[in-house]
Amino acid sequence: xxxxxxxxxxxxxxxxTGWELKPEGACKGEICVPLPAEAVHNGTVDVAAxxxxxxxxxxxDEGAGLWSLGPESAPTGRALTTAMAPELxxxxxxxxxxxxxxxxxQKVLLIAWATW
Amino acid sequence: xxxxxxxxxxxxxxxxVTVALDVEGAAVAREFIDAAKAEHPSLIDQGHVLDxxxxxxxxPNSVWIDENGMIVxxxxxxxPPRSPIMEQLRAMDTSTLPPDLxxxxxxxxxxxxxxxxxxxALRDWVARGADSPYALxxxxxxxxxxxxxxxxxxxxxxxxxxxxxxxxxxIEAAQAQFREAHRLQPDNWTYKRQAWxxxxxxxxxxxxxxxxxxAEDVRKIGAENxxxxxxxxxxx
Numbered sequence: 001x002x003x004x005x006x007x008x009x010x011x012x013x014x015x016x017t018g019w020e021l022k023p024e025g026a027c028k029g030e031i032c033v034p035l036p037a038e039a040v041h042n043g044t045v046d047v048a049a050x051x052x053x054x055x056x057x058x059x060x061d062e063g064a065g066l067w068s069l070g071p072e073s074a075p076t077g078r079a080l081t082t083a084m085a086p087e088l089x090x091x092x093x094x095x096x097x098x099x100x101x102x103x104x105x106q107k108v109l110l111i112a113w114a115t116w
Numbered sequence: 117x118x119x120x121x122x123x124x125x126x127x128x129x130x131x132x133v134t135v136a137l138d139v140e141g142a143a144v145a146r147e148f149i150d151a152a153k154a155e156h157p158s159l160i161d162q163g164h165v166l167d168x169x170x171x172x173x174x175x176p177n178s179v180w181i182d183e184n185g186m187i188v189x190x191x192x193x194x195x196p197p198r199s200p201i202m203e204q205l206r207a208m209d210t211s212t213l214p215p216d217l218x219x220x221x222x223x224x225x226x227x228x229x230x231x232x233x234x235x236x237a238l239r240d241w242v243a244r245g246a247d248s249p250y251a252l253x254x255x256x257x258x259x260x261x262x263x264x265x266x267x268x269x270x271x272x273x274x275x276x277x278x279x280x281x282x283x284x285x286x287i288e289a290a291q292a293q294f295r296e297a298h299r300l301q302p303d304n305w306t307y308k309r310q311a312w313x314x315x316x317x318x319x320x321x322x323x324x325x326x327x328x329x330x331a332e333d334v335r336k337i338g339a340e341n342x343x344x345x346x347x348x349x350x351x352x
Contacts, residue, residue: 059277086170106130112177115138
């Protein structure tokens with residue numbers, strides 16, 4: 001997730017990282033990681049505090065004036081924190097938005113490919 | 117390739133979703149999708165979010181997801197029943213080609229291809245669902261997903277910055293971020309091939325910009341390990 005500031009609102013944080021910030025902590029699927037009290041204040045997320053707890057790296061690019069927040073590494077040390085499929089929202093080839101969750105009720109074979 | 121699988125298995129309850137991991141998006145992917153006459157959703161992932169969300173490190177890779185939205189097999193090599201590219205490659209006489217291209221193609225011929233193992237497991241899961249020995253438990257799914265120490269998460273952060281800079285036209289700054297991503301996660305082929313391809317299309321050969329190349333890196337690990345062997349042993 002690219003950020004211009006290390007304070008963002010809860011909804012943007014959830015949208016960018018897949019982690020919901022709830023009273024019990026940062027949650028993804030059935031996993032919740034408790035957070036220090038100062039991590040969320042009046043709906044604003046202290047990104048550095050949450051990142052430290054979840055093992056998310058923060059890389060700063062001075063030239064671009066941006067922070068890049070990487071994915072979590074602490075909860076399981078694996079790419080997946082939970083077996084619950086994350087929401088995946090991407091455009092189809094015609095540019096129409098598509099949500100993976102629209103296929104609930106069917107088995108899905110998700111295939112990653114590339115032209116390169 | 118995948119449309120064939122879709123035609124066979126969609127009547128039995130399987131949908132296919134293909135995702136093109138391409139920073140340049142539909143502009144480069146469209147002709148392939150049109151040629152495939154795909155009836156399934158064909159998505160465009162300009163940000164390589166599948167790397168972050170599912171631990172994809174090479175293509176083609178697949179993730180199996182059940183009716184309840186639970187992953188039952190994490191990212192692993194996906195082998196379609198027919199691969200026209202591999203068939204053409206195997207039949208090709210490379211002796212008359214320029215040496216660097218011949219080198220790449222000869223190595224590509226040795227890449228592991230396990231369509232029978234892959235397809236019989238897929239068919240079994242489609243038929244039997246949770247009773248299939250190829251459907252893994254939630255714990256196994258997490259454990260078998262790609263390792264992600266902090267360095268790998270940092271690679272993702274650098275790669276995301278690199279894409280942003282590339283799209284903004286800051287090519288050299290983007291290359292510095294891509295190099296850092298490659299250094300931090302050397303086994304991620306999507307990060308490498310995407311970046312190499314910008315400076316050396318198709319062959320992805322040695323350049324002044326990147327320390328390694330496709331041929332050099334594949335030689336290092338052995339072409340037969342480019343796609344790790346499928347772990348499709350039936351669960352006991």
